[in-house]
Amino acid sequence: MPHLRFTGIPLDYLCRVEPAVRDLVCRVRGVPPEIVGIDLLRVDTVSGGRLVDTPPSVEVNWFVRDTGKADALAKGLHDILVEAGIDASIWIRVSEPRLYYEQGVSLVPEASEAAL
Numbered sequence: 001m002p003h004l005r006f007t008g009i010p011l012d013y014l015c016r017v018e019p020a021v022r023d024l025v026c027r028v029r030g031v032p033p034e035i036v037g038i039d040l041l042r043v044d045t046v047s048g049g050r051l052v053d054t055p056p057s058v059e060v061n062w063f064v065r066d067t068g069k070a071d072a073l074a075k076g077l078h079d080i081l082v083e084a085g086i087d088a089s090i091w092i093r094v095s096e097p098r099l100y101y102e103q104g105v106s107l108v109p110e111a112s113e114a115a116l
Helices: 011-029 067-083
Strands: 003-007 037-041 045-047 050-052 057-063 089-095
Touching (some): 003 011, 011 037, 011 067
Parallel strands (some): 003 037, 057 089
Antiparallel strands (some): 003 057
16 A cells, blocks of 8 residues: 556556656655555446547555645646646545455454554
8 A cells, every 4th residue: 555546548658657656656655665556457438338438547545644645646646647648537545454454364453443
């Protein structure tokens, strides 16, 4: 975590902006680059019974953070993408640490959940 999922963006564009996006996420969140996930999802969009271009979008998944960090990340992502010629919608989805699992075990034991 954090994890970014891009849709409707050509692979070559994502490859071009990925270093700047990763750097932005690291600066805003204060995390090392190796824990930032960046994926390009291949999505088929259908409208009116036919295949159409998928609108560009970015979905950011991360643990609860203050709104200021979300605002800074959304603005920074927007600026990076617009500079690359991409006008994308940005969603930030907040995950609860208690509901994040590795090998079937929550990263936050129930006893310490109240401390969050």
